[in-house]
Amino acid sequence: MTTTQDSLLKFEIPEIIFGQGALSQVGQCARRLGGEHILLVTDPGIQKAVWVDAAIRYFDEEGLRYSVFDDVVTNPRTFQVEHGAQLYHQDNCDVIVALGGGSPMDVAKGVAILVTNHGRIQDYVGCNLITQPIPPLLCVPTTAGTGSDVSQFSVIADTQRKVKMTILSRAIMADISLIDPVLLTTKSEELIAATGMDALTHAIEAYVSSLSWPLTDPHAIHAIQLVFKHLEKAARSKDIDAFEGMAIASLEAGIAFSNAILGAVHALAHPLGGIYDLHHGLANAILLPVVVRENMEHAPEKFAKIANAMGAETRGVPTKEAAEQVPEKIEGLISALGLPRRLSQVGVQETDIPLLAKQAAEDLCMQTNPHCYIAEEIESMYIQAL
Ligand SMILES: [Fe+2]
Structure with a gap:
């Protein structure tokens, strides 16, 4: 070889x-x-x-x-x-x-x-x-x-x-x-929710990254399972076992993304931090379902496995249908956490979208996304999230 x-x-x-x-x-x-x-x-x-x-x-x-x-x-x-x-x-x-x-x-x-x-x-x-x-x-x-x-x-x-x-x-x-x-016990419910969504984004992006490999995949999948098991409870009830579960989720998602790198969600989220000072986890949470819907066709088998890790029923379900459950599961979690769902709710202006898209297209994280999007496609994703 x-x-x-x-x-x-x-x-x-x-x-x-x-x-x-x-x-x-x-x-x-x-x-x-x-x-x-x-x-x-x-x-x-x-x-x-x-x-x-x-x-x-x-x-x-x-x-x-x-x-x-x-x-x-x-x-x-x-x-x-x-x-x-x-x-x-x-x-x-x-x-x-x-x-x-x-x-x-x-x-x-x-x-x-x-x-x-x-x-x-x-x-x-x-x-x-x-x-x-x-x-x-x-x-x-x-x-x-x-x-x-x-x-x-x-x-x-x-x-x-x-x-x-x-x-x-x-x-x-x-x-x-x-x-x-x-x-973690001294953090607000909103911060626990937003940072937990950052961990989920790390795990999903690392798993579908073009640099993922057998040493990163198990950590990414386990982190997704842990977020769906523990995040809502950690945010709402401040339960120490849920905090421990989320601490492991963050750790494993971190191990996965540090070695497999990230993707388009982070590429689109970074300019929102630079231009609007928007919280990183919140930016990821809003963008994640939109980007996943675009990415699904470029890695359908992987998204079907992610659906399974999120607790969706995937046995006997065609790959494409299984994958389509991922954005729905994410939206369900965001609603349960009470986080904003739209960029317009956090002050993003439509007139800034060309500038945001230009920066996102140049972001390092775009290079390992399953598909490399051009500026017009990125603008469309920001509009969908608006
Ligand atoms: Fe992040």
Whole structure:
């Protein structure tokens, strides 16, 4: 068998520590990564929810010094990455700990890039452009959805150009992902619902991606099963078993998409974050059924298997009919969660659609979608979602 560089597949994940109370390991893990002075990247909401105080206690127990950087917002900005890198150098930090949802984790990765590779974060947008190893990085997710703790992605908004920039490199994979489902208990119902829909989108897009393979597929399918089993209960009743199920769903969806990459839902969602500052999970939730209806004919067998994972009856059902149940199942879940169903409900204007479509067509995630859509087809999808 001949093998070319292009046909090689890879599978990479960090060390994973999982379970209720796992946060108590954060000091020991940071010490084990060689830490003396930690840069803790977080956001003001996590500060308020007492998890920052808890992490600091565990740093103190290990005799670690620390600096807290919490100037992070949803759809994090380039200048926040630069400020974090300045603080890292100013305080002579040696290990980075990200405590939060996707935004603090993506900023922490951006900071890690700048402190050893220098220049501007914009210089690293694209695939595998990072040449120097980053400092040790430990991620502690406080939401169940982004998968940033196990992924090779960092997405940062350039507010001047109003675009979300995707950095993809195995160099920015965390050393350790420390997952404590108890941290989900302080999140709002809406946030749990929206981030959970992000996890579902990761799993579906990874499963139908042109780079999916036998090491990513089982994680994607299991994540879909877990979302349909646990997300509504996690959002509504704050049940700890449901949180644990969603934490595993997020982890497995993250493992799948980090290695198989994503698709058109993310390509269309990124410009909505850059232009409207729309929450990433919410953008995905609204776009997912529309994109799935377009994608179905390009991977019908895979969508039939997804329908089965969602709990639809597929035995003896023709492939096309089985696949058609997927968008219906997704719409049912979105309605049960009480999330908006239309882009017009979240402020998107029809006049912006050509600009949104242009950015989506150029997004890195479009390259692994089962079909590569041109700008006119993308405009039609935004209109369907409006
Ligand atoms: Fe995502």
